[in-house]
Structures are given as C-alpha cells and as structure tokens.
Amino acid sequence: MTDATPLIEVPPIEAPLIEMRGVSKRFGGIHAVNDMSCDLYPGEVVGLLGHNGAGKSTLIKVLAGVYPPDEGEIRVNGAPVDLRNPRESRAAGIETIHQTLALADNIDAPGNLFLGRELLTPFGTLDSHRMEHEARKIIQRLNPNFTEILKPVRAMSGGQRQTVAIARALYFNARILIMDEPCAALGPAETRMVMETILALKKEGIGIFLISHDMHDVFEVADRVTVMKNGKLVGTERVADITPDDVLGMIILGKKPGGNGAVV
Amino acid sequence: MKWAVMKRGTMRHLLRNLGIDPRFSSMVLALVVIWLCLQFLTDGIFLTPRNLYNLSIQTCVTAVMACGMVFVIVARQIDLSVGSLLAFTGMVLAFVQVHVFAAGQALADSDLGWIISILAGIAVGVAAGIFQGIWVALAGIPAFVVTLAGYLMFRGAAFLVTDGQTISPLQPTYERIGGGLGGSIGPTASSVLGILAALWLVFHVWHTRRQRRRYGALQAPIWVDVLKVIAGSMVIAAFVYMMNAYPDPSSRDAEGNRIGKGIGIPVLILLGVMIVLTFIATRTRFGRYVFAYGGNPEAALLSGINTKRLLIAIFALMGTLSAVAAVITTARLNAGANSMGTLQELYVIAATVIGGTSLAGGLGSIPGAVIGALIIQSLDNGMVLLDVPSAQRQILIGLILIGAVWFDTAYNKRAGR
Numbered sequence: 001m002t003d004a005t006p007l008i009e010v011p012p013i014e015a016p017l018i019e020m021r022g023v024s025k026r027f028g029g030i031h032a033v034n035d036m037s038c039d040l041y042p043g044e045v046v047g048l049l050g051h052n053g054a055g056k057s058t059l060i061k062v063l064a065g066v067y068p069p070d071e072g073e074i075r076v077n078g079a080p081v082d083l084r085n086p087r088e089s090r091a092a093g094i095e096t097i098h099q100t101l102a103l104a105d106n107i108d109a110p111g112n113l114f115l116g117r118e119l120l121t122p123f124g125t126l127d128s129h130r131m132e133h134e135a136r137k138i139i140q141r142l143n144p145n146f147t148e149i150l151k152p153v154r155a156m157s158g159g160q161r162q163t164v165a166i167a168r169a170l171y172f173n174a175r176i177l178i179m180d181e182p183c184a185a186l187g188p189a190e191t192r193m194v195m196e197t198i199l200a201l202k203k204e205g206i207g208i209f210l211i212s213h214d215m216h217d218v219f220e221v222a223d224r225v226t227v228m229k230n231g232k233l234v235g236t237e238r239v240a241d242i243t244p245d246d247v248l249g250m251i252i253l254g255k256k257p258g259g260n261g262a263v264v
Numbered sequence: 265m266k267w268a269v270m271k272r273g274t275m276r277h278l279l280r281n282l283g284i285d286p287r288f289s290s291m292v293l294a295l296v297v298i299w300l301c302l303q304f305l306t307d308g309i310f311l312t313p314r315n316l317y318n319l320s321i322q323t324c325v326t327a328v329m330a331c332g333m334v335f336v337i338v339a340r341q342i343d344l345s346v347g348s349l350l351a352f353t354g355m356v357l358a359f360v361q362v363h364v365f366a367a368g369q370a371l372a373d374s375d376l377g378w379i380i381s382i383l384a385g386i387a388v389g390v391a392a393g394i395f396q397g398i399w400v401a402l403a404g405i406p407a408f409v410v411t412l413a414g415y416l417m418f419r420g421a422a423f424l425v426t427d428g429q430t431i432s433p434l435q436p437t438y439e440r441i442g443g444g445l446g447g448s449i450g451p452t453a454s455s456v457l458g459i460l461a462a463l464w465l466v467f468h469v470w471h472t473r474r475q476r477r478r479y480g481a482l483q484a485p486i487w488v489d490v491l492k493v494i495a496g497s498m499v500i501a502a503f504v505y506m507m508n509a510y511p512d513p514s515s516r517d518a519e520g521n522r523i524g525k526g527i528g529i530p531v532l533i534l535l536g537v538m539i540v541l542t543f544i545a546t547r548t549r550f551g552r553y554v555f556a557y558g559g560n561p562e563a564a565l566l567s568g569i570n571t572k573r574l575l576i577a578i579f580a581l582m583g584t585l586s587a588v589a590a591v592i593t594t595a596r597l598n599a600g601a602n603s604m605g606t607l608q609e610l611y612v613i614a615a616t617v618i619g620g621t622s623l624a625g626g627l628g629s630i631p632g633a634v635i636g637a638l639i640i641q642s643l644d645n646g647m648v649l650l651d652v653p654s655a656q657r658q659i660l661i662g663l664i665l666i667g668a669v670w671f672d673t674a675y676n677k678r679a680g681r
Contacts, residue, residue, distance in 0.1 A: 066566065087568035102566040104559035106626035107552075115556055116567035118549055125547040129475075 015078045016041050017176050017207040018063070018094075023072030025058055032058040034231040036072070040176065040207040045198060047222035047239075048211045049251055055231035056211050057099070060178045063209075064096040065089030076176070087116075095174035099181045099211075101165040109149035109156075110135035113168045138167045142197060159190035166197060177201065178209045183217060195221060215244045229254040284488070287620045287675070291635045298639060302646035309649055313510035317525060319638075319645050320507070321443040321596065324530035325350075325589045326608070327637035330615040331541045332585035334633045335578050337616055338558040340625035341400065341407040343579065345414030346586045346612055349392055350605030351422035353583075354590035357385030358431040358600025361438065378438040386587040392418060393583025397576030407579075415609065422602040432599035442595030443528035446515075451508040454526035458504035462497040469493055503527075530592045534634070537588065542630050554578060558625035607658075614661065615640045618668040622676065640664070 016039040025033040033055045040046050050056050061067045063074070065083040074081055076092045083089045089096070103112045110131040119127045119134070132150070139146055143163045153161055162182065169177055179198070183191040198208060198221045212218050218225060219239060227234040227250040235256045237246070246257035302310040309315060329346050336343045361381035392414070399410045433439075440447045449457070469489045476483050504527070511522035545551040553574050557564040565571050589608075594600050619636025621628030640661065647657045 064566070085568070086566050087570075090568055096566070098566060100562065102560070102563040104556040104563045104626070106559035107556055111552065111556070112563075115552075115563070116569050118552065120549075126549065126552060 014041055016075075017077060018209075019073075019075040019078075020059075020063075021073045021075075023059070023062060023069045023074065025062055025067050025069050031231045033062065033069075036228070036231070036233050038226045038233065038236060040209060042175070042207050043202055043205045044224070045202055045208045045210055045222045046236075047218035047225040048209050048228070049218065049225055049247060050228035050234075051251060054228040054251075056228055057180060058231075059228070060096060060180055060209065060211065063089065063094055063178055064098075065094075090117075090172070092176075093174055094176045094178065095169035095172065096178040097165045097169050097180060097182055099184065101161055103153045103161060103164060105154035106152050108152055109139065109160075109164045109167075112153055112164050113138075113171060115168075117172065134171070135167065138171050139163060142167055142170075143193060158185045159187070159193065162186060162190065162194065166194070170201070174206065176207050176209075178211075180211045181213070182210070183212065183214065191217070215247065218247075219244060227251055284492075288629070288632055288635070291618070291620065291632060291639070295635060295639050295642065298642055298646075302642065302649070306646065306649045310646055313506045313524075315645070315649070316506045317448075317510045317528065319641060320503075320531050321447075321528050322645060323634075323638050323641040324443075324528075324534045325592050325605075326611050326615050326641060327534050327634045328537050328589045328592065329582075329585050329608070329612040330619065330633040330637045331537050331630050332582040333612050333616040334619075334621050334628040334630055335541075335545070335554050336407075336582050337613075337621045337623060338625060338628040339554050339575065339578050340558050340561065341575065341578065342411060342613070343396070343407065343414075343582050344411040344609050344613075345392075345396065345418055346582065346589075347605035347608035347610075348415050348418035348422065349389060349583060349586040350590045350593060350608060351602055352392065352418040352425070353385040353389045353587040354594045354604050355422045355425040355431070355600045355602055356388045357381045357587075357590060358434060358594050359425050360384045361434055362431050362600075363426075375437060378435045381438075382591055385590055386584055389583035389585075389587030389590070390580050391583070393580040393586075394576055396583075397579030400579065401572040401575035419602070422604075425602070426600075428602060430599050430601040432597075434594060434598050434600070439595055439598050441529050441533070442592060442598070443530045444596060444598070445513075447530075447595075448507070448512065448525040448528045449532070450512075450515075450526045451524040452526075454504050454508055454524075457527060458500050461500050465496045465500075466493055530596075533588065533592060537585065538630055538634060545630060550574070550577065555626060558627070560626075610665070611637075611640055611644075611661070614665040614668065617665065617672060620672075622672055623669065624676070636668075 018038075018040040020039065021037050023033060023036045024031065036055070036059060038046070038048075048056050048059070058067060062069050063083065065086040065088050068082075068084050074083060076094070081088070081092050083092065083094075104115065107115070110128070113135045114131050119130050121127045135149055136147075139149055143159070146160050146163055149164075153164055156164070162185075166182070182194050186194065195217065198210065201208060202221070210218065210222060222239050224236055224238050225242075225247055226236040227247065229251065234250045234254050237250075237257065242257050249255050249257065299311065329350070333343065333346070358381070361378055365377040365381075396407075396410050396414050399405050400407045439445070448454075469492060473483065473489060507527050508524035510525045512525040513522065515523045517523055545554070553564060553569050556567070556569065557571060557574060561571065564574075590604070593604050597604070615636035616628070616633045617623060617636070618639055619629065619632035619634070621633060643660065643664065644657060647660065652660075
C-alpha cells in the first residue's frame with residue numbers, strides 16, 4: 001500500500017498556464033504584434049489593454065489559433081504548442097469569447113454552444129436532445145432567467161447572446177479563457193452578470209485574459225494588466241501597485257509608471 | 265406602441281403557434297392558385313391524370329438538383345454550372361453504356377452495364393464538383409466566377425465526348441428510369457406506398473408531439489395536428505389516385521383493360537433524394553455546418569470547422585445530384601445529347617429561391633425547394649398546354665425569378681432579419 005501523504009508539505013509551484021515569448025505577427029509590411037511577451041497564471045485575470053489598433057485582438061487571435069504567429073514561442077502548461085487553427089487552440093484548453101461573439105445567427109443556442117463539437121448518437125447523428133439538455137444545464141447556471149434557448153440566436157437579447165458565448169467557452173472545461181470586450185454591448189445588469197461570472201471562474205482556478213476599454217471593470221476583476229502599444233509590450237504591472245492614471249499613461253504615452261521615457 | 269408591434273407580427277405569430285410554417289404554407293397556397301388558374305385557362309386539361317403524370321416526371325430533374333442547390337445557396341455560394349454538368353455527366357454515362365459496353369458484349373445486355381454507366385456518370389459529377397470546390401475553397405475565387413467557367417467548360421466537355429453526336433438508343437431496362445414506357449411501379453405498389461407515406465405522417469406528427477411534451481416545449485393544439493394529418497393524407501391519396509388513373513399504354517390485364525401507371529420511377533428517385541438530403545441537413549454534422557457557415561462564415565471558422573473541406577463537399581454533393589438528374593434526363597430521352605440541361609441552372613436556382621432558400625445564406629428547406637420546382641414546372645407545363653412560345657415562356661420564368669427574390673427580400677425585412 002502506498003501512502004499518498006507526502007512527508008514534507010511542498011507548496012505547489014504554480015506553472016503559468018500560458019507563456020508567450022517574443023511573439024510577432026505581420027500582415028504584409030505591418031507589424032500587428034511585435035516581439036510580444038506575456039503570461040497568465042491559474043486563477044488569475046490579466047487585463048490586456050491598449051488603444052484601438054494596439055494589437056490586442058491580433059494577439060488573442062494568435063492564441064485562438066486564427067493567426068499562426070510568424071515568430072516566437074507559446075507554451076501552454078509549460079509545453080510548447082503550435083496553434084495553427086482554432087481546433088488546435090481548443091484542444092490545448094484555450095477557449096475564446098470573441099468580440100463579435102462568433103455565433104451563427106440562424107442557429108439556436110444549443111447548436112451554437114456545441115458548434116464544431118457536437119454530441120453524437122451511437123449512429124453518428126446529431127444528438128439534439130442531449131445537446132439541448134446540456135445547454136439548458138449550463139445556461140441555467142449562468143443566467144437563470146434565460147429559458148427560451150431554442151430560438152435562433154438572432155432573436156435573442158445582447159445579454160442572452162453573451163450568455164451563449166460564455167456557456168460555449170465554459171462547457172468544455174477550459175482552463176484558459178480569453179474574453180475580448182465581453183461587456184461592450186451589454187447593459188449594466190448584464191455587465192454585472194459577466195463580472196460575477198469572471199470572479200467565480202477565477203475561484204475555480206481558471207486563467208482569464210480580459211480585453212476591455214472600461215478601466216473600472218479591469219480594476220475590479222484583474223490581478224495584473226498588460227499594456228500594448230503599436231503591437232509592442234509597454235509593460236505588465238500588478239493592479240495593486242498602480243492607479244488607473246498610471247495605466248492610462250501606459251496606454252496613451254507608452255510610458256511605464258515611474259519611468260522617464262516612453263518604452264515604445 | 266405595443267399594439268402596433270403585435271399587429272405587425274400577429275398573423276405570422278399565430279401560424280407559428282399552430283405549428284405551421286408561414287413561408288411554406290404561402291408557397292403551397294401559391295401552387296394551388298397557379299394550378300386552379302391553369303386548370304381554368306386550359307379548359308380542364310391541366311389537372312388530368314395524364315398531364316399530372318407528365319408534370320410529376322418533368323419536375324423531378326429540376327427538383328433533384330434544387331435539393332442540392334439548397335445546400336449551395338444556404339452556404340452563401342451559387343452553382344451556375346449544374347445544367348452543363350448535367351449534359352457532361354449524361355454524355356459520359358451514355359457513352360459508357362453504349363460505346364464502352366458495345367452491343368454483343370455480355371455486359372451490354374446484363375443490368376451490370378447500365379449500373380456501371382450510372383456510377384461512371386456520378387463519379388464524373390463528383391470529380392467536377394470537387395474541381396470547382398477546390399477553386400472556390402482553396403484559391404478563394406468567388407463561386408459565381410468558378411461555376412460560370414464551369415458552365416462553359418462542362419458544356420464544351422459534353423460536346424467533346426462524342427464530337428457532338430447524339431448517343432442513342434440506351435438500354436431498354438435503363439430507359440424505364442425515365443418514367444416512360446414501363447417507367448412506373450403500377451397501381452398496387454403505388455397504393456401501398458401511399459398508405460405507408462400516410463402512416464409515416466401520422467407517426468411523425470405523433471412523435472413530434474411526444475418529444476415536445478417530454479421537453480416541455482410549446483405544443484400546437486391537437487386539432488391543428490389532426491388537420492395536418494388529414495390534409496397531408498388527402499394530398500397523398502389524391503396524388504396516388506391521379507397516378508393510378510393514368511392508363512399505361514404498354515400493359516393490359518387479363519381482360520384486356522389498361523392498367524394504371526402509378527407513381528413514376530423518377531418520382532421515387534426524387535423521394536429518395538429528398539429523404540437522404542433532409543436527413544443530412546437536419547441530423548448530421550455536415551448539414552449543421554452548412555447552415556452555420558451560411559449564418560456566419562467567421563463563426564464557423566472560429567468554431568474549428570474545416571470550412572475549406574466543407575465548401576468542397578458542398579460542390580461535390582451538387583455534382584452528384586447533377587449526375588442523378590442526368591440519369592433521369594438520359595433515360596427519359598433514351599439518348600445522350602450535348603444540349604441536355606440547357607438553361608436548367610436557371611430553373612434550378614429559381615426553384616430553390618422560390619422555395620424559400622434565402623440568397624443571403626443560412627436559411628433554406630428541401631421540401632420548399634421541391635415545391636418551388638413544382639411551381640416552376642407547373643407554369644412551364646401550363647404554358648406549353650396554352651401554346652405559349654418558348655421565348656415568352658422564358659420571359660415569364662425570368663419575371664417570376666425576380667418576383668421570388670423580391671418576395672424574399674420583402675419577407676425578410678418584415679420578419680425583422
């Protein structure tokens with residue numbers, strides 16, 4: 001019989017969920033992402049900030065497998081990965097909630113939730129009933145008032161559509177979540193729901209990259225912020241150590257707080 | 265304010281709650297009106313067993329391809345090459361049947377010969393579809409351009425198979441597939457099939473009700489479903505009755521009376537195509553992906569769907585159905601001619617759009633496309649009965665296509681899409 005209890009209590013050394021080193025992505029002559037490095041730890045929310053066109057969305061599309069990087073290394077749980085398409089990114093445990101939500105408007109909530117990963121019957125046909133049942137379970141958890149899930153998502157409210165997109169990311173037990181402007185199109189109550197979901201996921205040990213323009217939201221849930229300008233990294237700071245004004249300085253001027261000159 | 269919103273969607277809402285698709289029912293209504301008008305204009309010739317039998321056969325070629333075109337248009341593509349591809353696959357098929365298995369050889373007389381020729385035609389159709397799909401999916405050339413090129417190329421290829429010569433006659437057994445002499449299943453089998461179809465309808469409605477109850481979904485009132493079953497059964501019964509009432513000139517019973525023809529073989533092929541494609545559209549991953557891609561191509565890509573392979577598969581499916589339509593056409597003509605299927609692509613696209621498939625993508629139905637084909641062919645058939653010259657017929661069909669797209673646009677605007 002083996003004793004499972006170790007003799008000495010070793011504090012777990014947390015390996016980063018994601019490590020990006022020197023990642024670059026070019027479109028023609030434009031360096032959309034230039035030598036970018038950042039990381040994400042379990043149970044952590046990292047706010048990814050920057051102007052429009054700073055390269056945030058390109059960076060997360062690299063992680064989502066939409067744009068394979070031209071240079072640089074990405075490690076997931078310490079192991080280098082080669083994310084050449086969205087399938088491989090999902091297989092690596094990375095789920096992305098895109099700004100556009102990436103929902104097929106003509107299909108209902110369960111159809112969208114399982115899009116690309118449908119549950120099948122033993123005969124290889126779509127198991128609509130099981131998909132509907134599973135979709136109801138997870139959507140109930142996120143938004144108990146949302147019961148009419150069988151209409152095309154085009155007919156749903158902004159918050160309901162957002163719920164479908166979040167449910168899709170959560171259902172498959174992702175450890176890494178990327179949220180691109182999850183509250184941009186939402187009202188106050190729905191924004192609250194998303195913020196609370198983020199905090200709950202954090203407790204479960206999921207790592208989240210959060211892209212947002214709302215400094216208030218970022219300071220509420222994020223542990224660190226990573227600021228980009230012109231495709232380059234300005235800096236990564238702990239939220240506890242800085243003020244929103246410092247972050248604005250980083251975004252607008254590309255200056256690190258306390259530093260003298262612009263980094264970028 | 266609230267009242268105005270309600271009023272605008274009340275009729276549609278009411279129908280929806282009754283479990284009736286407003287779009288589909290309006291098409292059926294249009295068909296009924298067209299039939300009654302033609303019946304009146306042709307002094308009662310239109311709705312006779314003989315003409316309805318012919319109409320059922322004529323509809324099949326357009327309808328088989330329209331079923332495939334639903335997938336193409338739902339995925340925001342178009343295929344202008346289907347008429348030319350029908351000619352090309354038909355010529356290859358006839359060539360294999362007549363010239364490769366030359367008369368006198370064992371294969372020419374056995375059934376194996378024409379079966380192999382059909383397989384050859386379908387193989388060519390699939391290959392042509394994949395060829396076009398590759399240019400669309402991998403090279404990123406718009407389907408409009410690729411299939412316009414295909415429209416020219418396949419017509420040319422059809423000519424080259426025999427340097428423009430018509431291939432005739434085909435094998436007698438094969439000829440029956442066209443619905444001509446001996447090309448139907450007779451009254452007894454037709455009646456049995458009709459009864460089975462009605463039983464299936466009952467089962468389907470009952471099954472849907474049970475499923476909806478199990479999942480607590482909104483239930484249509486029972487009388488609507490009963491009415492649906494009765495109306496559906498009456499349509500089936502009327503169809504079988506009409507087909508059985510058309511005497512087959514080639515067969516007589518013991519007393520020398522002519523036996524009714526019953527349902528034509530092309531109609532059975534169409535039914536098979538409808539069942540298989542409806543299954544694919546609603547129960548398989550492929551079908552789900554076609555609709556998802558049509559709804560939002562970016563979402564499909566971001567969901568990890570291999571969209572390139574999907575597009576190639578859609579064009580391959582369309583190629584297959586062009587070949588199936590070529591089988592019916594060549595069998596009906598008892599020949600392979602390179603002019604077969606001329607302008608057919610427009611009839612097919614028109615039928616699909618009239619049948620409620622939206623050119624914006626993401627929306628379409630296979631039964632709708634078949635009704636659309638029936639509407640187009642009814643008008644064509646009726647105008648032939650009225651001695652309308654082909655030039656005028658083309659103009660009218662063209663106007664109807666514009667009208668259908670206009671209706672689609674107006675309908676979607678009202679439905680708030």
